[in-house]
Amino acid sequence: MKNYLIAPSILSADFARLGEDTAKVLAAGADVVHFDVMDNHYVPNLTMGPMFCKALRDYGITAPIDVHLMVTPVDELIPAFAKAGANNISIHPESTIHLDRSLQLIRDNGCTAGIVFNPATPLSYLDYVMDKVDLILLMSVNPGFGGQSFIRSTLDKLKQVRKLIDQSGRDIRLEVDGGVKAENIAEIAAAGADMFVAGSAIFGHDYKQVIDKMRAELRS
Ligand code: DX5
Ligand code: ZN
Secondary structure (H helix, E strand, O other), X not given: OOOOEEEEEHHHOOHHHHHHHHHHHHHOOOOOEEEEEEEOOOOOOEOOOHHHHHHHHHHOOOOOEEEEEEOOOOOOHHHXXXXXXXXEEEEOHHHOOOHHHHHHHHHHOOOEEEEEEOOOOOHHHHHHOHHHOOEEEEEOOOOOOOOOOOOOHHHHHHHHHHHHHHXXXXXXXXXXXXXXXXXXXXXXXXXXXXXXXXXXXXXXXXXHHHHHHHHXXXXX
16 A cells, blocks of 8 residues: 555644644544644735744654645745754745745755645646655645635646656655545545645544544545
8 A cells, every 4th residue: 555644734723732632633643743834924814833833842742744834935934944843844836936945945954845736826836846845735725724625626636746756756745735534535545645634624523533534545
């Protein structure tokens, strides 16, 4: 079986008990913590900064932290999140004037680098930076909020990106974010994704039951 990763988005966790809730979802079988950073500028919502990431590390969270930056400008936050304990940092190409430089900055700070495509963002941004990315994240909702419905045109886009990754011969993760649940995860995996962000489908439910169901769907 493929090495699939399940990455709960702690945007839907209990913010008043963030450490505890994050530990709980990891104990229930999650692989990676997906950490959504929103600035009320690039997206119309406001969430967590690097201090929250460091607080999770200080609390004892050792799992990989996958930081999804929905902010502009991005460059100042890259070293700050690397220092705060991030493992991967993903950025939206429209949020930086110098994409190549920002991706390089992520690696220079010791993290893996991700590029994020909104539902209507063209893949052509990849043309000249494929060698600078370790992860490609396709948004299957418009970013800003949890609990939205999966946009089905993402399935075709996933297939296109899967081809590009395979052609590159590089080991690049293909992550999908937005509206992912046990009911559609198999179809999303079939289109080529190997890393799945899920917020509202996990938090507010029985974490272990949902994650087990997702893994069962990925096996079937
Ligand atoms: C949306 C965020 C997502 C969000 C996913 O802007 O990037 O990570 O938390 O939430 P669900 O799984 O509820 O669609
Ligand atoms: Zn996200």
